[in-house]
Every structure is written in structure tokens, then in C-alpha cells.
Amino acid sequence: MVVPTYNERENLARLVGRLRALPGDVHVLVVDDSSPDGTGAIADAIAACDPGVHVLHRAGKLGLGTAYRAGFRYGLEHGYDYICTMDADFSHSPESLPALIDKAASGYDLVIGSRYVRGGAVVGSPPLRKFISYAANTLAHTILGVTARDCTAGFRCYRRQVLETVDLDAIFSSGYSFLVEMAFWVERAGFRTGEVPITFVNRTEGASKISKLEIYKAMYTIARLRTSALPWERIMAIYHAQFERR
Ligand SMILES: Nc1nc2c(ncn2[C@@H]2O[C@H](COP(=O)(O)OP(=O)(O)O)[C@@H](O)[C@H]2O)c(=O)[nH]1
Ligand SMILES: [Mg+2]
Numbered sequence: 582m583v584v585p586t587y588n589e590r591e592n593l594a595r596l597v598g599r600l601r602a603l604p605g606d607v608h609v610l611v612v613d614d615s616s617p618d619g620t621g622a623i624a625d626a627i628a629a630c631d632p633g634v635h636v637l638h639r640a641g642k643l644g645l646g647t648a649y650r651a652g653f654r655y656g657l658e659h660g661y662d663y664i665c666t667m668d669a670d671f672s673h674s675p676e677s678l679p680a681l682i683d684k685a686a687s688g689y690d691l692v693i694g695s696r697y698v699r700g701g702a703v704v705g706s707p708p709l710r711k712f713i714s715y716a717a718n719t720l721a722h723t724i725l726g727v728t729a730r731d732c733t734a735g736f737r738c739y740r741r742q743v744l745e746t747v748d749l750d751a752i753f754s755s756g757y758s759f760l761v762e763m764a765f766w767v768e769r770a771g772f773r774t775g776e777v778p779i780t781f782v783n784r785t786e787g788a789s790k791i792s793k794l795e796i797y798k799a800m801y802t803i804a805r806l807r808t809s810a811l812p813w814e815r816i817m818a819i820y821h822a823q824f825e826r827r
Contacts, residue, residue, distance in 0.1 A: 583652030646759025
């Protein structure tokens, strides 16, 4: 389980405790971006007493997308078959993780802990937050053709083959829109995406790191992916044929 953190000192120790208490010896990798609140030191202290907990320290706030990518690389290099991600803020209940892994093991390449399938729910999010999430998903469905109902969710389980196949270096998004971009490439590569209903509980401790800039970047990402997915070679061939005939 890759847990990116930036200022999560109120949450991290309890979260890791609950993940480590799950059946199946779930290992945890904390990817901390030099959190000013000392989350990195807390992670080190936990890792010092538990060989199933690891920490990657990065030099500064380099973005959620690149934190996931660093975590994926670590998971691939260390031979894990399932590489998962979640927020550190308890919006994603650790106890839902086995359901995600079970579904992946039953033949899905990417499993998303989803608010927007039957049985899923959102608790405590302000209306604006709900609207942004709804709007981002609607754009991803209509403009990009992504079929996952909750493609902005960070609670995920990837089979290692997915992360070996998708070109992680070619992913442009460094921040939150990484999630939409990854869902898009996973589906385009022909992998099977499944969803497990979860109840998303808005964080009670610490502050959200999502900013207006991340929302603009997400819109740009959707536009960029749409244009990059157009059949440019055919379009240029038609254009040249027309042009040369004159
Ligand atoms: N390492 C790292 N973690 C981040 C960064 N931005 C956000 N996070 C973490 O990513 C997770 C999702 O962020 P969060 O603030 O919960 O976003 P929200 O759920 O969309 O409000 C949390 O665990 C954050 O601590 C970042 O730049 N670097
Ligand atoms: Mg969160």
C-alpha cells in the first residue's frame, strides 16, 4: 500500500496501525514530501519498529502524481504483485482494502474503491467538493470515454502487470489529475477495470491539499488526453491527400 503524505501527522500512525492489522500482512510504503509538520519523522519511527513499513523521503512537495509513480517503482522493484494506493486521511477505510484486493485477484487489472457505483456513498463532503468530483468524472466519461464511474478516486489496487505495461514516464500529470490520466491509459491499454463500492468519509483531521490550480490542471489534462488520442496520422494523411490534389 502506497500512502503519499503531505502534513498528515494527525493521521499517519493510526492509519498504518490499521493497515498492518489487516489479514494478509499488507506492507506499507509512505511517500512523504518533506512535510513541514514532521510526518516524515513519524513515518521513520514507525518503520524502525516494523519491517513491513517503509518510507521514501522526497526533497519537497513534488505532487501527488509523482508520489504515486515513485511508489509504483518501489513496488515493482521489490516484487509486489498488487500495488495499492490510498489517502492518509481516513477518507478511504483501511478495512475496505481486502475487498479491492479480492476483486483484483478475481480477474480485474485495476480495482477502484468507488463512491459512484451502487452501494457507494460520500459522507461529510461540502457541496462544492461534491460538484468538482462529479464534474471531473462527467468530463472524463464524456470527453475521454473512461468507463470507470469514479475515475478521480485515489483508493486503488493495481495488478503489477498494469504498472509494468503503462508507460509511467509518459504520464504527464504530476498532481491530482494523474488519477484520471492513469485510469484513461489503463483502459486504453485494454486492461480490465473494476469498482468496489466504498463509503468515502471526508477528512476530519488535517487539511485537504487540493487547490484551484489542481482543478485547472485536471481540465487541461482532459483536453490534452483527448487531442493526443485523436488519429493524427489519418487526419494528416487526409489533409495531405487533399492538399496534393490541388
Ligand atoms: N507525497 C505527497 N503527498 C501528497 C501531495 N499532495 C497531497 N498528498 C497526499 O495525498 C493524499 C490525498 O490528498 P488530500 O489532501 O487528502 O486530497 P483530497 O482527498 O482530494 O482532499 C493525502 O494523503 C495527502 O497527504 C504531494 O504533493 N506529495
Ligand atoms: Mg483525501
